[in-house]
Amino acid sequence: MVDRRQVMNFRVRAQQLDRDEGTLADTAVLGIGVQNTGPDGARWALAVRGVDVTTMSDADVVLLWTVRGAPHLYRRADVGHVVAAVEPFSDADAGKRIYDAAKPLKAAGIDNLAALDEVAARMRTIVTTPTVKGEVSGRLATVLPEPYLRFCRVCDATHLYEMPFRLAAARAGLELQLDTSPPILRRITGFTRAAAPVDRFDLVRAYLRLLGPATPQQVAGYLDAPVKDVKARWPDDVVEVTVDGEVRWLLSADDKALESADATTSRLLGPFDLFLQARDRATLVPDPAHAKELWPVLGRPGAVLVDGDLVGTWRPRKSGRTLTIAVQPWQRLSAGTRDAITAQAEHLAAHRDVSLASVDFAS
Numbered sequence: 001m002v003d004r005r006q007v008m009n010f011r012v013r014a015q016q017l018d019r020d021e022g023t024l025a026d027t028a029v030l031g032i033g034v035q036n037t038g039p040d041g042a043r044w045a046l047a048v049r050g051v052d053v054t055t056m057s058d059a060d061v062v063l064l065w066t067v068r069g070a071p072h073l074y075r076r077a078d079v080g081h082v083v084a085a086v087e088p089f090s091d092a093d094a095g096k097r098i099y100d101a102a103k104p105l106k107a108a109g110i111d112n113l114a115a116l117d118e119v120a121a122r123m124r125t126i127v128t129t130p131t132v133k134g135e136v137s138g139r140l141a142t143v144l145p146e147p148y149l150r151f152c153r154v155c156d157a158t159h160l161y162e163m164p165f166r167l168a169a170a171r172a173g174l175e176l177q178l179d180t181s182p183p184i185l186r187r188i189t190g191f192t193r194a195a196a197p198v199d200r201f202d203l204v205r206a207y208l209r210l211l212g213p214a215t216p217q218q219v220a221g222y223l224d225a226p227v228k229d230v231k232a233r234w235p236d237d238v239v240e241v242t243v244d245g246e247v248r249w250l251l252s253a254d255d256k257a258l259e260s261a262d263a264t265t266s267r268l269l270g271p272f273d274l275f276l277q278a279r280d281r282a283t284l285v286p287d288p289a290h291a292k293e294l295w296p297v298l299g300r301p302g303a304v305l306v307d308g309d310l311v312g313t314w315r316p317r318k319s320g321r322t323l324t325i326a327v328q329p330w331q332r333l334s335a336g337t338r339d340a341i342t343a344q345a346e347h348l349a350a351h352r353d354v355s356l357a358s359v360d361f362a363s
Helices: 004-014 042-047 076-085 091-097 099-107 112-126 133-143 162-171 203-211 216-223 227-232 252-260 288-294 335-351
Strands: 061-065 071-075 149-152 157-160 174-176 184-187 238-243 246-251 266-269 302-306 309-319 322-329 355-361
Touching (some): 004 252, 042 335, 061 076, 061 162, 071 076, 076 162, 091 112, 091 162, 091 227, 112 133, 133 162, 133 184, 203 216, 203 246, 216 227, 238 252, 246 252, 266 335, 302 335, 335 355
Parallel strands (some): 322 355
Antiparallel strands (some): 061 174, 174 184, 266 302, 309 322
């Protein structure tokens, strides 16, 4: 029997949220990808894990549309293995990942994987130099037939369906240029996709290693993949554990780490930090009201992590060259905890290259 506290502490340590210094080479979360959404995205996720991101350059990292079609940061040296690892597991998996785009393709007798290959080939031809996403999409609409396209009322134009566009980009050997909005796509220099994914980049294993213990349903939810496909790729070297009455699995190599897990740290996690991406939200935040606050439909806040537990939310308010952090605690915070949170707010302000005006704790 494993309790919630052990699970939370295990994940803090597995994801290296308890360290003050680290490098890109030894940062575990870069194996599964660090989501780059919002101003406190991938760089801040690395910074709270002790990485000096001020020295990080294009030569070190690559940004790709991968899991759930979201932009994720990886080590550039790993890019060939990453692209192999994020491939859909099957044609049914590809259909699930591309959402509503699968229906017209099926009606036209086009397999989902074949469709992704077709889009990737066309994208590769179009993107010979850095090209803005809108231009790529517009040109694709002129060379692909109707089953690939949809009419967008907002733009009053015909586009490729969004998810095939995103998921085909890495398949085509294309990356997203860092810090561009709208996104600019460009070819990955010297790109060669690995022949097959290796264990170190296997997404099922990575989820268990960083967000375990977990069930196949939880892993499938993270990947947007069918449970059947995840079960077919379930590792053999796992142990069964019971978390609050639910049977889950963990890589056997991590069994002792789970039993001995303990964590002492304070962090301001970005809204899409990997720690918050686990699909067992009731384990992360048992109180339904707090869960609703942390994961609203729109406009997610960040989360306050203290000693292995989530104790509140935070939101940034920027005014000119100053930053205010508004903290909504879920429990009474000691003076020492408030000081630790304020120190993290100072870290965030320095990361954003602004001054911290104040940290406002709601009563």
